[in-house]
Amino acid sequence: MEEVSKRVKEFHWGSNSIVLSKPHVFTYAQCYGFLSHEDCLACYNETRTKLPKCLPNNSARIYLDGCFLRYDTYSFFTEALNEKHDTVKCGLPTDVSKDKYIEVEFGKRIDQVVRNVIDTAVANEGYALKGGRGGVEAVYAMAQCWKTMDSKRCKECLFDAGSKMRQCAPATDGRAMNAGCYLRYSTEKFFSNGPVGESKFVPNSSKVGIIIAGVLSAIALFMLALFGSLLGYKRISLKKRVQNNLTSDLAPMSESNLNFKYDILEKATNSFDESRKLGQGGAGSVFKGTLPDGRIVAVKRLLFNTRQWVDEFFNEVNLISAKDTVHILNWKQRFDIISGTAEGLAYLHGGCGEKIIHRDIKSSNILLDENLIPKIADFGLARCVGSDNSHITTGIAGTLGYMAPEYLVRGQLTEKTDVYAFGVLALEIACGRKNSIFAEGSNSILLSVWKHYKADNITESIDPSLKRGYPVKEVSNVLQIGLLCTQSSHALRPYMSEVVQMLTNEEYVIPLPTQAPFLNASILGSGSNDSNGSSARTSNSNWQTTTELSYYYSDHSSTEQLTTEVYSFHTAESTTISSVGSNSPC
Incomplete structure (x- = not known):
């Protein structure tokens, strides 16, 4: 093994054979190409520590995430399979x-x-x-x-x-x-x-290996003699820089309750026992640990001491430590997000040559780039509607709280379905809180904005964290547009092209909403009904909650009812009915 170690240290791979006496022993080790020299040696040393566990077997293979070691009683050096x-x-x-x-x-x-x-x-x-x-x-x-x-x-x-x-x-x-x-x-x-x-x-070949080793050694000695002082200076500078970086990384953790000594974590995980292992990632393994005070923790152990993974580790720790940090958007940023989303939907509804209905517009499907420019994402539920069709009828799929009543009741899908979801999204962004399909009374964001609108103080609905730092007229327009888009009758809702005009053209006269917004449902208990015309009953199983909801809404002069069964509620606020993807809708 010493001969193999020398070659690994110099070439990152090496082989050796002992055939003078039986049993013959053939050994081979190699680091994978992406490892640095230091990581290669660390990985190879790790395989050496595991080697005794393979004895007294005549052959063994050790595969790690960065290197490989094998020994056997026959020459396997050219064996592919x-x-x-x-x-x-x-x-x-x-x-x-x-x-x-x-x-x-x-x-x-x-x-x-x-x-x-x-x-x-x-x-x-x-x-x-x-x-x-x-x-x-x-x-x-x-x-x-x-x-x-x-x-x-x-x-x-x-x-x-x-x-x-x-x-x-x-x-x-x-x-x-x-x-x-x-x-x-x-x-x-x-x-x-x-x-x-x-x-x-x-x-x-041993002869070729000796020649190459001699040439490389001569080159190495020449380079060391020529650049010795320069390399020494760089190493000292690099060491100081690494120490400074590590000090700056550790500084935010000095007063954190996430700061533990290594021996405490080692005891908590029973010396990182395999039975405590929760998972394996690219950067290392995660173990379940029990601290001396009884707290259960997850301990990540880095695979190699590389700067990249150290940076990722401290970034993860800093994110956890700063979990209470709140980043609040100002009104201009919110207005730009609302306007950009409206323009994107208007494009989908006719600007791209096809009428594409997204069907799952919600806050988590609006992605922001580094400049906070909105991008509509997740077209897994989208449908194309021909220009000669006013609507299509389909099974409902989407997220409760964003689905229009005519779609929820009859499965009638039009561009006005996206308009309704956009109205809910706009009100959520402006009011700074999520629409709850289970909220009762004034806790519903749609009902709250409608009541303030009827009382002629609609700006009272705005997110209080903005602290009056917004143009009142623009805020009122956005809230009014949100109410227009969430009216129960789809015929009363504007098209997205009209919404874009309302948001971008100051001269555009915005119509007044004439119908209260549609409220999805309230969870009141088994067999109960509320004044809004919705009822629900729930039952629990080992892995999901199954809820039966009844919906009532008024569309012009008719009243319709639908009972929709078996929804899996993943959270208390949002329910995704269908899986989504990222493929073309057409």
């Missing part, structure tokens, strides 16, 4: 498995990234990194052949590993561990941001 010992390990399923269509798309993404990383590795002398973003989920992959594999054996090994690992989809992580290569994909980025390794294959 071993049907007896080659294996695949899959992680836990992702949330995408809840929706069959999204699961298929996620499987395609995994297959694409795995194919790309294999093709690149074969062309890049046995090593490649790949990552795919966008769509349903980001996927990262790495392919690594052992240095003793020629191009043909490397290709054979990786193709076999790829075909086996595809069975892991839709798991979050998959690893194929063959005799001659290692292949992995994950939804978490498990490698550093460095360039793709381009290390050349070094033939496994």
Whole structure:
């Protein structure tokens, strides 16, 4: 092992064989291409500590997230496949498995990234990194052949590993561990941001190895003699900078109740026992621990001491420590978000050549970029309506509290369905609180704004955190537009193109709302009814709450009733009826 250690320290891989006496012993170790020199040595030393657990077996393989070690009684250096010992390990399923269509798309993404990383590795002398973003989920992959594999054996090994690992989809992580290569994909980025390794294959010949070692040693001595003082200065500067960065990272934690000594955490997790392990990520493992005072905590243990993962770790700690920090948008930012969302919906309803109805407009589906510019997201429930159709009839799907009454009752889907949801969203943004489908009386945001409107003091509904720092006329217009959009009769609601004019044209005369907004429901208990014409009854099971709701609303002169059953309430405030995706609606 000492000969292998020397080669790993110098080349990041090494092999050795002892054949003078029986049993013969052949040993091989290699670090993956994305590891730095320090991380490579740390990983290799970790495999050395695990090696005694494999004895007295005649053969063993040790795969870690950054390196590989193997010994056997025969020469396996050019062995690409071993049907007896080659294996695949899959992680836990992702949330995408809840929706069959999204699961298929996620499987395609995994297959694409795995194919790309294999093709690149074969062309890049046995090593490649790949990552795919966008769509349903980001996927990262790495392919690594052992240095003793020629191009043909490397290709054979990786193709076999790829075909086996595809069975892991839709798991979050998959690893194929063959005799001659290692292949992995994950939804978490498990490698550093460095360039793709381009290390050349070094033939496994002792003479060639001696020549290369001699040349490299001579070059190293020459470089050390020439640049010794400069490198020494840089190392000292780097050490000081790392110490300063670490001090600044630790400063916010000095008075935090999240600051523990290592031995306390080690005892809490029973020396990081595998039975306490909760999960494995790209940066390390998470363990369940019990503190001396009885508190249950989750302890993350970093895999390697790299700056990237240290930064991510402290960023996570700082986010947890600052959990009470509140970021409040001013009125101009809120108005720009409302206006931008209106313009986006107007474009979907006719500006793009197709009439696209989103069906799930809500606060969590409006994404903001670094400039707080709104982007409408999540088109998994969207539908296209032909220009010659006034509406389509479909099964209801969406989020309670944002669904228009004619859609909830009859399944009648028009662009006015999105107009209603936009009205609820605009009132939520202006009032600074979420619309509750279970609120009673004045606790309903729609009813509260309507009452203030009828009492001619509509600005009393505005978010009190704004502290009068807003233009009264503009605020009144937004609240009035929200009431116009949430009227029970869809015929009374404006089109989104008209809403854009109301928001952007100061000369535009905004109509007055004539009908109270539609209120979804109130949860009053089994068999009870309220004055708003809604009733509900609930029952509990082991994993969900099933609620039966009755809705009444007035559309012109008719009154209709619908009983909708079996809704799974994930939270007390919002209920998503259907899974969503990110594919084209048309």
